[in-house]
Amino acid sequence: MxxxxxxxxxxxxxxxxxxxxxxxxxxxxxxxxxxxxxxxxxxxxxxxxxIIPGLLEFILSLKLSDEPESVMIKAFWENFFDCSFSPSNTTKLCTGDEDLRTISSAYTNTALRSVRNVYTAVYSIAHALNALLQCENGLNPTTGKHCVNKSDIQPKQILEHMKLVDFTVLNGYKVSFDENGDSxxxxxxxxxxxxxxxxxxxxxxxxxxxxxxxxxxxxxxxxxxxxxxxxSIEPPKSVCRDACPAGSRKAINKRAPVCCFDCFECPEGGISNDTDSSDCFLCTVEFWPNEKKDKCIPKPTEFLSFTEIMGIVLTVFCCFGVFLSILIFIIFLVNRETPIVRANNSELSFLLLLSLKLCFLCSLTFIGRPSDWSCMLRHTAFGITFVLCISCILGKTIVVLMAFKATLPSSNAMKWFGPTQQRFSVLAFTLIQVLICILWLTINPPFPNRNVQSFKDKIVLECALGSPIGFWAVLGYIGLLAILCFILAFLARKLPDSFNEAKFITFSMVIFCAVWIAFIPAYVSSPGKATVAVEIFAILASSFGLLLCIFVPKCYIIIFKPEQNSKKHMKSKMQSKGI
The missing domain is CATH 3.40.50.2300 (Response regulator)
Incomplete structure (x- = not known):
């Protein structure tokens, strides 16, 4: 230098x-x-x-009398005090009593930066020797090995104990070594x-x-x-501007010197992981840039789970629907011999309650991470349970019409739609939906899909329909039965009967059809997991509509108006309607 x-x-x-x-x-x-x-x-x-405590006092206390025969100290003394121990005309005579405290030179400067390293090095060896020579009952307490004699000490033994030293010197500096031997x-x-x-x-x-x-x-x-x-009080720069950080690209400004350039943030979906990068690179389809746009990270996956708020709310409503269905089932079972239950075809009523409970439960299959089985189960279970439900309501509606015709002279209508025919009609309608679902699952079934098109920054885990024709065929068949049921119930709503439930069925079908008509545009336009939420909402809304409209009025009479649940009241009601 x-x-x-x-x-x-x-x-x-x-x-x-x-x-x-x-x-x-x-x-x-x-x-x-x-x-x-x-x-x-x-x-x-x-x-x-x-500053090493005591060092300055030690070197200033040096006297010639300590080493009177030392040639080195005499030369040192003559140099510092500009004197000579030999008589001379050019320099004064050294007495040996001169005081080092009266001069200022490099010798008296003990605040040297390398001194501490020498100081701690000596103390490290001293501590290592002290630990090496410890002996209790013939063993070294530090290593557990046999004690060594001073005359047999080897450098390797001192080095091993130096790795273990941990002490503080007088100036407060702590000395220790890491596994690499570095202080x-x-x-x-x-x-x-x-x-x-x-x-x-x-x-x-x-x-x-x-x-x-x-x-x-x-x-x-x-x-x-x-x-x-x-x-300058500002750090110097060798360019016109700071380097372009990661996440941006460098663009040369042709109208400026070569050291001048512009920085542009990487476009959406692009990254640069080096400073002054000349170009940005697009992430692959299942990756997305982090906030700094300096690396691609896997896109987060999204699906309607049981742990998020929307999933919890829908699950609670599903469970409430199941509980309500079971409660009404128990009420009807306990009062199965009462006129109001018997008058409305108790067998179909119990089957309808069972199918409604299944409708509520099938909505739970739409929540959670999609899998091969859950994708096939959710749509087929939904289609079959709803057809079973509508078939029961359709059977109850036909029973109302047949019961009215049976009151006409020379009519044997109930002969053609008795309990056996009712069970067969429900089974036949349901089997048609089962065949549609089997064809759908055989030809092109629903399957779990990683949707990367709906959102740029996340992956939607969803159930692809497989065959859209199969899905809309299932929905179309449910809609066809619902419309048929609505028409028949509307025609029978004012027929005299002991307890004509056709008007309640009509109202429930209005709610059912309105929900599923509104479902179609909402389902098509909803993105991501909102699509699943819309489908669950439609299932729950239509199921609650059927349950509340058909069964709650009867439960109200059974629990709060028991006097109306009698044959006498039914007959008087029929007579007043007939008049």
Whole structure:
């Protein structure tokens, strides 16, 4: 460095920011070799300065009388005090009583940065020797091995014990070594600041301590000013602007010098993982950039789960529907011999309650991560249970019409639609839906699909329909039965009967049809897991509509108006309607 600064000092070079290594950054005498323009603002790391307690007092207490025959001390004494022990006309005579405290030189400067390393090195060996020579009952308490004699100590043994030392020297510095044999790294950050007289001040502007937690290891000295090259308080830059960070691309400005450029953020779906990247790269279809756009991360998957709020709410309503169906089933079972239950075909009523309970339960198959079985089960179970439900209602509606015709003279209508025919009609209607579902599952069944088209930044786990024709055939058949049931119930709504439930069936079918007519556009336009939520909502709304419209009025009479649940009341009601 001395030779380099001598050469630079005689040449006109542009000002540069010098970064000094530990070897020369603390050597102030180099300032006289390099001009102020060269080294002004230089900075670098150096060993920390440390005062060793007692060292200065020890070296200042040196007297010639301690070693009167030492040639080295005599030469040292003559050099420091500019005297001679031999009589001479040019220098004064040394007495040997001179006091080192009266002079100031490099000898009296004990605040050297390398001194602490020597100091701690000696103490480390001393502590290692002390641990090695410990002996209790013939064994070393540190290693558990046999004790060693002082005359048999080997360097390798001292090295092994040095790895285990952990002590604090008198100046408060803690000494220990890691598994690699390295001590705690501590450095001062120095900054050269020239004064007006061209002398230099080496200012300690910061400190690094590797023993501190991450984020606290480096700290600047408070209330200090940092001087950079060009006598600036701002760090120098070698370009017109900062480097383009990761997540952006670099674009050359043709109207500016080569070191000047523009930075543009990567477009949607693109990343750049290097600074000053000239281009951005698109993530693959199942990946998406992170917030910084410096790497592609897997897209989060989305599906309607049991743990999210929407899933929990829908599950609660499903369970409530099942509970309500079971409760009404119990009420009807307990009161199965009462006129109001018997008058409305109790067998079909119990089958309808069972099918409604299945309708509520099938909505649970739509919640959770889609799988091969759940995708096939959810649509087929939904289609079959709803057809079973509508078939029971259709059977009850036909019974009302047949019962009225049976009251006409010479009519044997009930003969053609008795209990056997009712069971067969429900079975036949349901079997048709079962055949549609079997054909759908055989030809092109629903399957789990990773939908990456609906959203750019996430993957929707859904059940693909497989064959859309099969799905709409299932819905179409349910709709056909519902419309037929609505027409028949509407025609029978004012027929005299002991308890004509046709008007309640009519109202329930209005709700059912309205829900599923509104479902079609909502299903087609809903994105992601909202599609599943819309389908579950339609199942629950239509199921609750049927349950509340058909069975709640009867339960109300059974529980709160038991006096109306009698044959006498039924007959008087029929007579008044007939009049």
């Amino acid at each position: 001395r030779e380099l600064f001598k050469l630079i000092d005689g040449n006109k070079l542009p000002r540069k920011q010098w970064i000094g290594s530990e070897a020369w950054i603390s050597q102030v005498d180099l300032a006289s070799l390099g001009s102020k323009n060269i080294l002004h603002g230089a900075m670098g790391f150096a060993l920390p300065q440390s 705690v790294a501590q450095y001062d950050l120095l900054n050269w600041q020239y004064k007006e007289d061209d002398s230099v001040n080496v200012i300690n502007i910061g400190h690094y301590d590797n023993s501190l937690p991450e984020g606290q290891r480096f700290r600047f000295t408070p209330n200090t000013t940092i001087v950079w090259a060009l006598n």
